[in-house]
Amino acid sequence: MSSRIEILNDGGFRSDGRKQYELRDITIDLSQQGSADGSAIITHGLTQVMVSVFGPREAKMRSQTLHDRAVLNVEINVAPFSTGERRKRSRADRRILELAATIESTFEPVVQTSLYPRSQIDIYVQVLQQDGGLLQSCINATTLALVTAGVPLVDFVCAVSGGVHSTQPLLDLTTLEESDLPNLTVAVMPRTRKVTLVTMETRLHVDRFRDIFELACEAGQTIHKEMKRAVKGRTIALVGAMDTGAKHSSVDPDVLMEDR
Numbered sequence: 001m002s003s004r005i006e007i008l009n010d011g012g013f014r015s016d017g018r019k020q021y022e023l024r025d026i027t028i029d030l031s032q033q034g035s036a037d038g039s040a041i042i043t044h045g046l047t048q049v050m051v052s053v054f055g056p057r058e059a060k061m062r063s064q065t066l067h068d069r070a071v072l073n074v075e076i077n078v079a080p081f082s083t084g085e086r087r088k089r090s091r092a093d094r095r096i097l098e099l100a101a102t103i104e105s106t107f108e109p110v111v112q113t114s115l116y117p118r119s120q121i122d123i124y125v126q127v128l129q130q131d132g133g134l135l136q137s138c139i140n141a142t143t144l145a146l147v148t149a150g151v152p153l154v155d156f157v158c159a160v161s162g163g164v165h166s167t168q169p170l171l172d173l174t175t176l177e178e179s180d181l182p183n184l185t186v187a188v189m190p191r192t193r194k195v196t197l198v199t200m201e202t203r204l205h206v207d208r209f210r211d212i213f214e215l216a217c218e219a220g221q222t223i224h225k226e227m228k229r230a231v232k233g234r235t236i237a238l239v240g241a242m243d244t245g246a247k248h249s250s251v252d253p254d255v256l257m258e259d260r
Helices: 094-107 134-148 175-180 206-249 253-259
Strands: 026-029 038-044 047-057 071-078 120-129 158-165 168-171 183-189 194-200
Touching (some): 026 206, 071 094, 094 120, 094 134, 134 158, 134 183, 168 206, 183 206
Parallel strands (some): 071 120
Antiparallel strands (some): 038 047, 158 183, 183 194
């Protein structure tokens, strides 16, 4: 059956003008969001996700606490305007629950939960816009939100989606590409080079799996550089603000009284 769209033309360009291995533009905003301990807004192309982290803090339900480590609680809310369907998804939606469980299992071996026994870390994911690569966006935004919240991690977690068109591997798929191609999402820890997640929702031939898997791992290193740059910029801004505050607080109060 022929594709409804031209995934890859004769010139090697995709429907949005990218080459087959090219990632979409990434923008990262680590500014404070409300009362969250850490937050991040990440945009992969036209997919945008906001994550807020609260904790570690006392668990709401004592029956869910663990005496030797913290519990991760992931909740996802999809804005009705995030897709063209205008379909409102409840938190009990099967797709939402699966996505939350995947994020939770991805970060359980990465977050150093043993440092916070009998506590809970709440991760709230808000999907603002969707155009493919939703899981990778949620994972990358969660990593950044945990970092800004000061939650100790073994390593960053960087995720990217990939698929195969005929025999050609593609990276960072859009919605149109995901609906037409066998695809997977890979999450890697760049420093340790360990894989925390490989998930497929469609069949992928075993001969093509290795190629796309290796490409996705390499792309994770590229995303890691962007994430590190954003965290470093945020840290420099905070240190600068602290220095400015310290200079103001070191002014002699007698001088201030004279000025008044």
